[in-house]
Amino acid sequence: MNTSSEPGLGRPDPGLSAIMSERRQLIGVAYRLLGSLADAEDVVQETYARWYAMSRQEQEAVNHPGAWLTKVASRICLDLLRSARARRERYVGEWIPEPLPGRPEWIDVRPGDTTADPADRVTLDESVHMAFLVVLDSMTPAERVAFILHDVFRYSFAEVAEIVGRTPAACRQLASSARRRLHTSQTPAAPAAQRAALVRHFKRAWEAKDIDALVGLLASDATAVGDGGGLVSAAPRPVEGDEHIARYLVDLAGKVPDLTIQERTVNAQPGLIAQQAEVTVAVFAFDVDGARITRIWAVRNPEKLRPWTARTA
Incomplete structure (x- = not known):
């Protein structure tokens, strides 16, 4: 937003840059409250709409605009959370928070480096x-x-x-x-280097369709959850157990021969994405306990993958 005037008035708005500088903070608060980047962006848009619906005098009476914006955004999020249960009841299949894109590649972490934890x-x-x-x-x-x-x-x-x-x-x-x-x-929490190594080994074993190697990387009681939102196919229920998960993934790879797996930062941790024709069709996040992967979250709902498609297409 480059304009230096308040909408509808044509007078200079010296506080505009300060108000707009709060956008990143507001997105961060709203995403953590809602688990959806798309919803968070909608909340921030509504928050700014309410700010600019006020008169200049009302705006100038606000001592701390950043705090005002956060308060309004949080209240909007609270209202959305209160209505989320009904919306989740209508959701088809498992619901997973919208995955957050990070750096295109992982940051190399030295073994033994636990500063990220x-x-x-x-x-x-x-x-x-x-x-x-x-x-x-x-x-x-x-x-x-x-x-x-x-x-x-x-x-x-x-x-x-x-x-x-x-x-x-x-x-x-x-x-x-x-x-x-x-x-x-x-x-x-496992050290960052250990998490990255496990996910990388998982990727290689999956690409090689090596069931035994996959089983060795998964906890015996590991769980994999898929979210297709009723728009694309996904496991209707969580897949439980190391061997069941390994066989499910190998079978999936066999059905989609042109699938490519790439390393990406997912929600600030090492993760993977699956692509077809250079379009992201799934994002995988992992939870790690010690030397094994305990949870896999696979988001396939295309509505939750729009930021990923834009970044990687």
Whole structure:
């Protein structure tokens, strides 16, 4: 957006660059709250629409525009989360958060380098990991908003309370409940180099259609979940067990001879994409516990792959 005038007035808007500079922050908050990049972009668009629906005097009365924008965006997200259950009931098959594109290739990580895995607090990267988002999706809307705004973006509970419509003490309890859910469900984090090596070995074994090698990389109780959204084919239910997953993937590769597998950063972690005719048709995210892959999320719903097709076509 290059204009330097407020829509409809023609007067210089000295605060425009500052307002628009908040867009990345708003997208980050909304994506973590909703698990959908498309929905997050819609929320930010609506947030800016509400800002520019105000008069210049009303805008100038806002002491901290960035905080105002975040509050409005978070409230819109909260409303969407409250209606999400009904929308999920109509969703065909398994629902997986929309995968977030990262760098075209993985960053090389030296063996033993654990700087990408700090344990002292939730980092922005960790808060977009697929396993993290899947657990967030099991929370109540209020828990999710309280936790993300406080633990990830460091808003005070007093500020969170204004958004959620509860007392600061209640918001503290919501965030605490959310933390317990995460700690109960999350596996110990593997070092970044180990995650990358496992996914790379997985890719090579899959390309070689080596069932035994795939089984050796998967935990015995591993689970693979596919999301086609009813628009393309996907496993209707989670595939469970190392051998079942390995055979399913090898069978899939045999049915699609022109399928190519490439390494990509998916939700800030090493992942894979599958392409046909240079168009991304699936994105794979992984969860790793020790020396084995425990979870695979395969997103095939083309509506969730639009950013990937645009980046890799």
